[in-house]
Amino acid sequence: MAAANENITADAIEATEFxxxxxxxxxxxxxxxxxxxxxxxxGGLPEKMFVRQALEMPEE
Amino acid sequence: MGLLSPQDEATLKNHLSGITIPVQLVLFTQAFGGSESGDVAKQILNEVASLNDKITVVEKNFVLDTEDKAKYKIDKAPAIVILSDGTDTRMRMYGAPTGYEFVGLVEAIIVAGTAVIDLDPETMKWLQAVDKPTHIQVFSTPT
Incomplete structure (x- = not known):
């Protein structure tokens, strides 16, 4: 997602370490x-559902 | 002994073979007060970089390299910043990239090294329309 738009930053964090x-x-x-x-x-969601939630887009 | 088996190395090498753009993996570790995971992260990155000559590892010190830390906005270590031909991809990994995190690392390297984003065209359209700073943090565990 970060690669698609320079306004987006994506961090993958190892939970037990931090x-x-x-x-x-x-x-x-x-x-x-x-x-x-x-x-x-x-949890893990299908691509479109995940992005819609992340960007707070209204439900289809 | 390496962390990757010869079989894993062969598979991974094949995965990385499509890379045409140089990828720099900037690793921040702490010399003091850091955890062993910094060493593990270093070993993993070096093993991955050994499989493709377009991938290089740049080591930074979390405590001493304050300029780089500020430049990439790094607030914890170990941290991996993924650059595509020197340009920040804004993809970061915190902690040693083992287990499932390793898959994410490889995918991020491939995106940085090919400039190909494997997302649905509609998803891409939504993402390209984002016009305000958006910070995504994904927490996971190695298993």
Whole structure:
């Protein structure tokens, strides 16, 4: 996603290594995605569903 | 002994063979107070880089290389910044890229080295329309 647009930054974080950060974002299961500190996406989703949620696009 | 088996190396080499653009993997590690994962990350990156001469590893010190740290906005280590011909792809990996994270590393290297993004055209359209800073953090574990 980051490669598609220069406004996007994507971090892959190893949760057990950065426990403080994992606690901050209440990572109790993986994968868990946080977008702009506010949007939380639990688990792995199909591509389009994931991007729609990440970008806060309305449901189809 | 390497972390990758000879069979894994052969498969990976084949995966990386489409790379035409030089890829730099900038690794930030901490010499003091760091964890062993920095060494593991270094070994993994070096093994991957040995499979394709377009891939190079650049080591930085998280404590001492403050200019680079600021440039790439790195706030924790180990961190891997993926550059495509010197240009920041804005893809980062934090922690040793083992297990499932390794797949993500390889995919990121291929995107940086081919400039091909394997996403649905409609998804690409949505992503290209993003006009404000968007920070995505994906948490995972090695297994």
């Amino acid at each position: 426990m403080e950060l994992s606690r901050k974002y209440r990572v109790t299961g993986v994968p868990k995605t946080i977008v702009n500190e506010t949007i939380e996406i639990m």
